[in-house]
Amino acid sequence: MSLLADVIVDVPTLQTNQPYSYKIPDQFAEFIQKGMRVVVPFGKGGRTVQGFVVGFNKESDYSGDLKAIQSLMDNTPVLSDELIALGKDLAYKTFSFRIKCYQTMLPAVLKAKYVRQIHLIDEVDEKILFDLFKGKDSITWEEAEKLKALDLVLKLEKENKVHIDYEVKDKTTTKKVKYLKPLMTFEQLEEEKMSISKNAHKQVLFLNLLQQIAEEELVEVSKFKEYDLSLAQLRTGEKKGWCEIIEKEVLRDPFAAITFETTSPLVLSPDQSAAFEAINESVQSDEHKVFLLKGVTGSGKTEVYLQTISEVIDKGQGALMLVPEIALTPQMVERFKSRFGDQVAVLHSGLSDGEKYDEWRKIEREEAKVVVGARSSIFAPLKHIGLIIIDEEHETTYKQEEFPKYHARDVAIWRGQYHNCPVILGSATPSLESRARASKKVYTLLELKERANNASMPEVKVVDMRDEARNGNRSTFSVTLKEELLKRIEKNEQSVLLLNRRGYSSFVMCRDCGFVLGCPNCDISQTLHMDTKKMKCHYCGHEEQIPRTCPACQSQSIRYYGTGTQKVEEELQELIPHARIIRMDVDTTRKKGAHQKLFKRFEKKEADILLGTQMIAKGLDFPDVTLVGVINADTSLGLPDFRSAEKTFQLLTQVSGRSGRGEKTGEVIVQSFNPDHYAIQLAKHHDYDAFYKKEMNLRRLSDYSPYYFLLKLSVSHEDEMTAAKKIHEFVQFLKPSLSEKAIILGPTPKSIARTHNRYHFQTLIKYKNEEKLKEACHELLQSTQREQAKGLFISIDYQPIDFI
DNA sequence: AGCACGCCGACT
């Protein structure tokens, strides 16, 4: 009795979000394994799609004829039993499709590409042969589409003159290096030398070189370039049987050119030892426990991580560590590589798809024991996990904004449970959710109270910008900040300036009539981009010229408003003409490696001031930075987001940590229009505990997280009325499954009500224990499939991060 | 997603 394979097919719809049974042809029976990618026929016509084998079954309850698997795409599984189960669970929890989850877990190159090929199978008109097929016997669907000949192709197919073939193409590539292997002995080569013409200098040279290579030795073909021997000349030798050229696969190592000095563990402080001991106990006893490691910046959390990982490796297990993408700096990677050498695999967005795949395979083959990476690394194919670390656990980038909308912290805990291993959540400013769980003893709280080397926390000065304005200073920079910047330049010390970009944009406004240039497709203002000298919509990418006169009143006084990094840089340069400034923002760091280059330049003291957005706030250690300025602390306070105070507090605490990391004491200047706001005042006093208490109280009074869970239902449609009507309908649908305690906010139009010419509405559901809610949401998605197919978008976001 | 089946309008 042969088995059937359960396959999840690459068709992301609700109707197909389930395993399909396929027969396994005899030739694959021996090789097929759970977790492999396969090519299967699916649906009518000759369509084939990629699928994942998620299990085997003796029989199927499907009444029709079963189809057979067409081919296997892997020699070894790409998904382990653990990841197969995790994907299934994630799909349910995040209201997503299983296939999407599996694709998210794997490197991009493992996602199939589909090619539709049109093959000629019968005689056709000369003209068609020439115009369409250009004399070839097959063309791709896309080529035909470009020639606007798809209807012709379909007609030819009906006439049986062409055949449309569906191919699943594998994108995986491995880097191959050509090696040369001698096949003859010294004596045989000597004989060969006799038999060839003495004028064939290159051939003689080649034979001489071959004689120098030991038997069984492989030499890289590229080495022969040094002797001016081309590949063609080597191939001639291959034809004569002197040698053989073989290709061997090598893994790309993005850090190959860099050598890392090895470092040894540092001596731990009493706080660090206590934390280490507590976590290590869980490691040694294979106990799943979640630790919240709270330590101020510079308190040595990383050293605790490193030493715990070392224990895990000694036990023969692996460790997974997540850091936010922008904190994944060369400095960070270096710390891990220099402690654990080649056992470290690094996954981040700067790698090419091929490089990512190679790092992934290094992990999968168990050549790497330590994985360091951003959000998606939480799915790394480590088989024996002994520890998972989420550094800077409060960062919102751990929540993916696209489907599947998972939170890496939740996945970490899932995997920690599966592997019976501890999970560490580390932060100087833990999220309220995590800190509250620690209070309720769901997590174990570990604290590092002191900075290493007895460094003190920097002094924070808050400058009231309203006073500045009253005193006639309308510039971006307060008098105090300017003076302090000048002092640093004099003393040859460095400063970091942070421009808080959250909720800020530079838009063009008419000073006479107040006209703001908006996007024609979306209800937001367009942003000014000085580098390309264009206006751009950040939502849909629409671009147009910068207006010279106001489109509404023809006034000439239309100009930009708001503060972009570029404008601040210009203003700063004007204010302090001799200051050497490095600006870091999305524009100057777009190119690969630009980020690192700018930091290196700053490190080498080629500049006095580093000016940038959030990306400069993380994990960087510059000993000569003694001043940190926050230009606009409170732009993020005004956002319609219940976490805005928390975000502001975290940001200010974070940047303050950048100052005074060396021997010199540091100073922080925060410019604000709301200097008395508790988030600013408590950040000034480095008082997380007081902030936590105060903020928890506010959250309790306003019924927000962590007291309530949140679920966001969004709906969009081309027609405003339809979208509005539908979301009301859906809320009515969900209501019966909610208890009295649940609170429904909205529905309301989103603050950016229109993008891409679609109208968006959303509603928030606040709840504590609602057993039936998740099931009801799934039902809602199921029952609205028809409407979804007709252009109604519905999205359910469990524990959303943004509300705007 | 992509395809077939099926039931209504305007054409050789």
Added chain:
DNA sequence: GTCGGCGTGCTC
């Protein structure tokens, strides 16, 4: 009368 519109339903 039929060709083709896209609404509906299914894919192992």
